[in-house]
Amino acid sequence: MANNCCHCCSNCCFHFGFLTGVLGVKEESKEIRCCPGYDITTVEALQYDFATIEAATNKFSDSNKLGEGGFGEVYKGVLPNQQVIAVKRLSRGSGQGDEEFKNEAVLVAKLQHRNLVRLLGFCLEREEKILVYEYVPNKSLDYFVFDPTKQGQLDWSRRYKIIGGIARGLLYLHEDSRLRIIHRDLKASNILLDEDMNPKISDFGMARIFGVDQTQGTTRRVVGTYGYMSPEYAMQGQFSVKSDVYSFGVLVLEIISGQRNSNFYETEGAQDLISYAWKLWKDGRSQELLNPVLRDNYSRNEVIRCIQMGLLCVQEDPVDRPTMATIVLLLNSYSVTLPVPKQPAFVLQSRTDGRMPDKGLESDQSTSQSMPWSINEVSITELHPR
Structure with missing residues (x-):
């Protein structure tokens, strides 16, 4: 805790860094100091006692279990x-201290956003680390x-509607x-659906948090899900x-x-879903990508624009990919002309040099490099978070 922090906000001085294992291993910390008027949830307001959690889950009974992953049940x-x-x-031995x-x-x-699963609080008792989230009823x-x-x-x-909500x-x-946050593990199983089938992004266990002046980082510890990872x-x-x-492009x-992109049955010589979508696009047959169950009732214009947008998102060079601000604009305005996508990553021979990083190494090196995106030679500046 910073020595020059006032008593009234002693619980509001916190670190931000690399979140692994759903707030697991901490790789880097930077101090952010609150000030009068800075609205932040206090630690006290978020704490649940273990007895309450145990009773709520019927002592963590199997009948109440919703799922199990690498970071806990x-x-x-x-x-x-x-x-x-x-x-x-959370599983024991996350490596992160209680504070x-x-x-x-x-x-x-x-x-807090309607398209994010909300964290309600936590419990730290009996060597347990427990996170409490809003319940989203319609699975993933x-x-x-x-x-x-x-x-x-x-x-x-x-x-x-789901594509727009995720965007x-x-x-x-x-x-x-308040900060620039990279999710790093966006995939279909991490999108939960509420009672109205609205999407909510979940599981920030892999998220990396940047300051406003950072746009890119490098790590030797690659985490995430193959098939969704950028090259x-x-x-x-x-x-x-x-x-x-x-x-996001893969998900679209x-x-x-x-x-599934990661479990694609080879079709017309394509080894994965992205390659197949690219082949259909080049051949002028994009609509054939559409799931057959949808072909009796759909908007041709929306489907074609979404396929084109998805292919723009999976281009090999990050500079060529649109920002999420541009994607939201494209989804909400038919008057915006989409550029022609370039060949996606991992189609035939990837131009990206390098090999898979060694796993298990946990040092991050953050850099400050801006990556503008241009449509038809008109530059679009990325907005800084408020």
């Missing part, structure tokens, strides 16, 4: 006030998009929150807002096609 719970919650019980865990939970709890996007028996529940209008959530993380990140450990844009193509 997730349970459904009901608080005494009947509020339904999702409880993530760091609490301080970073405060930071993440301040991320992959549950609907990739299951042949459930694909029909998402018509085109819902899918288009707005990412725009908030990249530009409109510069997978091969060289370089990540930026454009890494998330790449993942998956939502349209109903097929």
Whole structure:
């Protein structure tokens, strides 16, 4: 805690850094000091006692378990006030101290947007590290998009709405929150759907938080999901807002096609979904990418624009990819002309040099490099977050 911090805001001085394992291993810290009028959730307001969490989840019973991942188990719970919650019980040995865990939970709890899953609080007792989230009832996007028996529940209008909601959530993380936040693990299973099928980005366990003057970083510890990783990140450990844009592009193509990029059945010589979408685009047959269950009722203009937008997002050079601000604009305005996409990354022979970074190394080197994007030679300046 900083010595020159006033007593009234002693709980509001926190570090921000690389969040792994859902607020797991801390790689870097920078001090941010609050001041009078700076609205921040306090540690006290976020703390739950273990007995409350244990009772809410029926002692973490298997019948309440929603899922299990590399960072812990997730349970459904009901608080005494009947509020339904999702409880993530983190695996032991995350390597992060209690104070760091609490301080970073405060930071993440301040991320409030209709297209982000909200962190309600945490529990630190009995050597347990527990995170409490809002409960989102309709499971994750992959549950609907990739299951042949459930694909029909998402018509085109819902899918288009989901694409737009994910874009707005990412725009908030990249530009409109207090800090620039790179999610680094955007994928269908990390998009939850609420009772109205609105998308909510979840699982910030891999997120990297930048200051307003940073746009790019480098790490030797590559985390995320293959199939969604941008080539510069997978091969060289370089990540930026454009890494998330790449993942968003993959996700858009998956939502349209109903097929996974990482588990694609070879079609017309294409080894993955991106290659197949690119081949159809070049041949003037983009509409063939559309999931057959949607072909009786869809907007041709919206589908073609989304495919083109997805291909723009997965271009090999990060500079060529649009920002999320531009993507939101493209989704909301048909008067904006989309540029012609260049060949995507990993199609045939990638031009990206380098090899996979060694895993297990955890040092990050942050850089400050701006990456403007231009449409038809007109430069679009990236906005700094407020």
